[in-house]
Amino acid sequence: MDSFTQRVLDGDELAAARLMRLTDDRIKGYDAYMRNIWRHTGNAHVIGITGAPGAGKSTLVDALIYEYRSKGKTVGVVAIDPSSPFSGGAILGDRIRMSGHSNDSGVFIRSVATRGHLGGLSVSAMDIAAIMDAMGKDAVIIETVGVGQDEIEVAAVADSCVVVTVPGMGDDIQAIKAGILEIADIFVVNKADRDGVERTVKDLETMLSFTPRHRYNWTPPIIKTTASEKSGIDTLYERLEDHRSFAMSALKAEKQQARLLHAANGIIKERVFTELFHSQKLSEAIKNERNDPYTAVEKIWEQCIISTGN
Amino acid sequence: MDSFTQRVLDGDELAAARLMRLTDDRIKGYDAYMRNIWRHTGNAHVIGITGAPGAGKSTLVDALIYEYRSKGKTVGVVAIDPSSPFSGGAILGDRIRMSGHSNDSGVFIRSVATRGHLGGLSVSAMDIAAIMDAMGKDAVIIETVGVGQDEIEVAAVADSCVVVTVPGMGDDIQAIKAGILEIADIFVVNKADRDGVERTVKDLETMLSFTPRHRYNWTPPIIKTTASEKSGIDTLYERLEDHRSFAMSALKAEKQQARLLHAANGIIKERVFTELFHSQKLSEAIKNERNDPYTAVEKIWEQCIISTGN
Numbered sequence: 111m112d113s114f115t116q117r118v119l120d121g122d123e124l125a126a127a128r129l130m131r132l133t134d135d136r137i138k139g140y141d142a143y144m145r146n147i148w149r150h151t152g153n154a155h156v157i158g159i160t161g162a163p164g165a166g167k168s169t170l171v172d173a174l175i176y177e178y179r180s181k182g183k184t185v186g187v188v189a190i191d192p193s194s195p196f197s198g199g200a201i202l203g204d205r206i207r208m209s210g211h212s213n214d215s216g217v218f219i220r221s222v223a224t225r226g227h228l229g230g231l232s233v234s235a236m237d238i239a240a241i242m243d244a245m246g247k248d249a250v251i252i253e254t255v256g257v258g259q260d261e262i263e264v265a266a267v268a269d270s271c272v273v274v275t276v277p278g279m280g281d282d283i284q285a286i287k288a289g290i291l292e293i294a295d296i297f298v299v300n301k302a303d304r305d306g307v308e309r310t311v312k313d314l315e316t317m318l319s320f321t322p323r324h325r326y327n328w329t330p331p332i333i334k335t336t337a338s339e340k341s342g343i344d345t346l347y348e349r350l351e352d353h354r355s356f357a358m359s360a361l362k363a364e365k366q367q368a369r370l371l372h373a374a375n376g377i378i379k380e381r382v383f384t385e386l387f388h389s390q391k392l393s394e395a396i397k398n399e400r401n402d403p404y405t406a407v408e409k410i411w412e413q414c415i416i417s418t419g420n
Numbered sequence: 421m422d423s424f425t426q427r428v429l430d431g432d433e434l435a436a437a438r439l440m441r442l443t444d445d446r447i448k449g450y451d452a453y454m455r456n457i458w459r460h461t462g463n464a465h466v467i468g469i470t471g472a473p474g475a476g477k478s479t480l481v482d483a484l485i486y487e488y489r490s491k492g493k494t495v496g497v498v499a500i501d502p503s504s505p506f507s508g509g510a511i512l513g514d515r516i517r518m519s520g521h522s523n524d525s526g527v528f529i530r531s532v533a534t535r536g537h538l539g540g541l542s543v544s545a546m547d548i549a550a551i552m553d554a555m556g557k558d559a560v561i562i563e564t565v566g567v568g569q570d571e572i573e574v575a576a577v578a579d580s581c582v583v584v585t586v587p588g589m590g591d592d593i594q595a596i597k598a599g600i601l602e603i604a605d606i607f608v609v610n611k612a613d614r615d616g617v618e619r620t621v622k623d624l625e626t627m628l629s630f631t632p633r634h635r636y637n638w639t640p641p642i643i644k645t646t647a648s649e650k651s652g653i654d655t656l657y658e659r660l661e662d663h664r665s666f667a668m669s670a671l672k673a674e675k676q677q678a679r680l681l682h683a684a685n686g687i688i689k690e691r692v693f694t695e696l697f698h699s700q701k702l703s704e705a706i707k708n709e710r711n712d713p714y715t716a717v718e719k720i721w722e723q724c725i726i727s728t729g730n
Contacts, residue, residue, distance in 0.1 A: 145712045145715055146712075148711055148713055148714070149710050149711050149712050152711070366711075367706070370706045370711055370713050370716075371702060371703065371706065371713075373713040374702055374706060374713035374716055374717050375702075377713055377714060377717045378692060378717055379689065379692070381717065382689070382692060393677065393681065395684075396680045396681065396684060401458055401461065401462070401676075401680055402455045402458045403458055403681075403683040403684035404451045404454055404455045404458070404687060405455055407684050407687045407691065
């Protein structure tokens with residue numbers, strides 16, 4: 111074990127921040143450290159928090175951090191930011207809201223830009239969650255933005271998946287929930303001081319009653335919160351602890367394996383991408399095959415992948 | 421050339437529908453046909469239509485179909501449906517709205533479920549667009565749902581990219597637009613009979629003025645439509661024709677190459693997925709490497725990928 115990795119495992123914030131930077135930017139050599147880091151993961155309670163834009167996820171995560179800290183627990187947060195594919199920067203200003211924790215060494219918050227060309231939860235996001243886990247954080251929260259791919263993936267890799275909604279969301283959002291109902295371990299109806307909160311709870315209950323029985327015999331609770339006033343957060347904390355106890359016995363090994371597989375999947379995609387698409391080989395193969403991508407892939411599968419594998 | 425593929429190239433609707441089914445379901449042997457199909461693509465005007473849920477994209481596409489048909493042009497539509505990852509079915513009921521065209525042989529509409537595990541515009545969606553192109557449709561519309569990954573990809577593979585918005589969208593949607601401003605060739609403000617339409621147009625103009633000059637020296641027009649009343653659709657058609665003339669001279673080869681590369685990329689991902697992740701090799705490698713996904717990938721990269729490449 112090199113001394114740098116050891117410092118991360120000992121919970122050294124500066125070392126961890128540096129490794130996260132190396133990892134997020136894929137600076138040459140980062141993977142040598144990550145090999146050791148991953149072997150020390152599996153102890154944190156990994157919590158996925160997801161839901162439509164505008165549901166108040168950042169505020170909820172902020173309030174949840176205070177709740178965990180008040181119980182003496184340490185928290186890591188990986189916030190997945192949608193980023194402009196062209197300008198490259200993260201675009202969500204509300205990240206700054208969490209800066210109230212910046213002097214608390216028990217809290218580690220890190221934003222990760224989504225990687226447009228590979229899709230889904232990036233390896234880099236998984237790596238950063240792994241660093242937080244390995245450095246000893248009690249809870250690691252992965253917060254995703256938007257609907258679709260990320261939500262499904264965060265449910266697969268989190269021990270506990272929280273889906274956040276708000277009163278009076280439109281029909282479109284309701285439609286999208288069809289897939290979400292099946293992946294949530296806990297529902298939060300945030301902004302519960304708004305009109306229509308009971309209706310939304312009732313709608314969720316109805317939809318849940320029509321949904322195939324939840325995986326693993328867990329009935330997802332529906333919790334009302336007003337995160338901006340820290341209301342309902344204590345209940346959310348308790349239900350998360352309930353689910354942690356449940357998940358730790360029934361699912362922990364399975365979820366850890368899912369995280370490892372997801373990371374490995376991403377590593378392979380990255381490797382295929384860097385070694386194949388950044389080369390001119392694929393374009394040339396397509397031209398040689400008179401615009402037939404199937405035959406082009408067939409040809410380079412042998413020529414290119416095998417040679418880069420050596 | 422086998423006679424089945426020849427029938428598709430001749431525009432035979434039944435043959436095309438059958439090939440789309442084979443292709444969408446990845447039925448063994450579909451790729452033998454697709455190899456020929458792809459070599460006959462590149463003639464259609466490929467139009468991407470994207471925007472947030474609730475913007476009325478389906479109604480707009482419906483109205484656009486009538487407009488194209490009134491000009492004597494044939495149209496294919498590939499509608500990307502978000503699907504529940506567990507139940508497998510497409511969930512957008514509004515697909516049915518387009519059924520008014522079901523007796524018009526100049527219109528071919530096909531919904532494709534998103535594939536959760538691979539992310540983005542699936543190869544299958546690209547394949548179906550390719551079939552519509554190869555069978556001689558004048559315009560092929562790819563309609564995506566939601567924000568994020570799909571939008572970026574549809575802009576990359578379409579000759580012309582239309583981004584649909586509505587008056588009074590919230591701040592969250594505005595934030596997400598940061599990336600969208602740079603990929604749109606044409607903006608549509610739909611539901612223009614609502615309050616606040618001028619404000620939205622003005623906002624878009626302001627945002628565009630702060631955006632790095634549009635690729636390729638094209639200034640994206642902003643068009644007001646009320647698709648449910650077919651209002652403004654003639655203007656949209658004209659701007660699409662303008663952009664087609666522009667794109668055909670400046671971009672056609674580049675866009676066709678982007679489609680081929682995107683398809684090839686997806687084919688490789690599918691192949692990696694089927695040959696690697698459906699095997700037990702990756703899980704075993706991770707266990708053997710004491711939970712280190714990096715070393716596990718390193719090991720199977722040589723053992724597994726090379727052997728399946730033979």
